[in-house]
Amino acid sequence: MQMLPLVINGRIELSLTPGAHSRLIKEIIEQFGPRYAPEALVLYVGDTGAKMRHFDKRGFKALGLTFDSHGKFPDVILYDKKRNWLLLIESVTSHGPVDAKRHTELSLLFKDAEAGIVYVTAFPDRQTMARYLSEISWETEVWVADAPSHIIHFDGERFLGPYEETP
Template sequence: MNKKQQKLIDESLAILQALDFPRAQQNERSALTLLALLNLTPPKTWKDAEGPMIGIRAILDFCRSNYGKPYAENTRETFRRQTMHQFVAAGLVVENPDKPERPTNSPKWCYQIEPSALSFLRDHFKAKTWKSELASYLTKRAGLTSKYAMEREMLMVSVTIAEGRAIQLTPGKHSQLIKEIIEEFASRFAPGSKVLYAGDTGEKWGYFDKEGLLALGVEVDMHGKMPDVVLYYPAKNWLLLVEAVTSHGPVDGKRRSELAKLFSRCTAGVVYVTAFPTRAEMARYLGEISWETEVWVAEAPTHMIHFNGVRFLGPYD
């Protein structure tokens, strides 16, 4: 690494310190991330800062190509969780400015330096006005952080899990399908059922009734891959394990075995269900769906498709 590269990294780190980021973000990784967000490479100066939309993959490429830092592919989650989440929370960065409702698991997920932060850094860092403008920016930032937090909250998908109770899931097709499973599928095919678990693309454990599962003999390993929705149907004493398919596959033979092992001690009868948003989506996976499972399609919510067996809907021994 040459002196010009190191100088920009050191200056970027000094900015993070001045903006009062926690020590966990005062490191080279976070400094390089800020430089990538501003598209700053030697021989550019801070007055040349830009505000491109950029994803985590592109940030890793930027570090390697422009600063000789070949971060491994498996560090993407570290960049996302240990740097970018904090940048977003502080109002320094905006998520998906072109499409705020973009689902978390979208390959097009991107970030952009917040416009007022861009102007502040471009116009005042390394200038005589830096100290006075820094104090002004820090004063305004609390309101900015609150503003973006409210905007993110407005985009959340509200899901009713019981009368008078709701949870908020990260926006996107997957969360919308989970909402339909709970509010449309359950009301028709498992009326009076109770939601014991609902996953979220943003936070894996979107809703988790640990005590409800323990009462059925199920102690879930936090590392176990849960189905997207778990419903307990007391009228039949059934536990319905529902996979919502928008990007990943259905309950195939392998997945059915995984779920059978995860819920092997359940005292209720276990029913395996795959939910699709449309029949066209179902057609893509038709050859993979396991026998002795059920299929529900959100666009035709009053119907079920039963894969083999003597019963329409129910557990198998």
């Protein structure tokens, strides 16, 4: 079984378990990240073979975040230092978009974050997205890997940014 190579943060070499889910994670880091959060740091990469393939404990601590290793993290977490955003990205090939329940889980897990939170669901293609369209939560973003230069915004007061309720 051939592992899927991945380089993050310009220097850290990882190997992901082969499969569609890992291929999409690789595309998120190599295509989505540079396009929508240039120079963002990869703080976390989950993998089907190793839940915490990459976990930047020091990076999270610098943001004032500490976690129980049993927390249900999204598949990829990017930190855009320039805009002070944490992008929480779910890689969806067979289950798991950012639906209302997942949105609540993630908001509770990251409630102490000083950075703005951006919720993103990534799909390999529009056919996969179509199966989950009715489940996707408002105030989130959707990215489709086979059309990397497009992003779909699900309502909210701003495009690709943390959603902040107005009083």
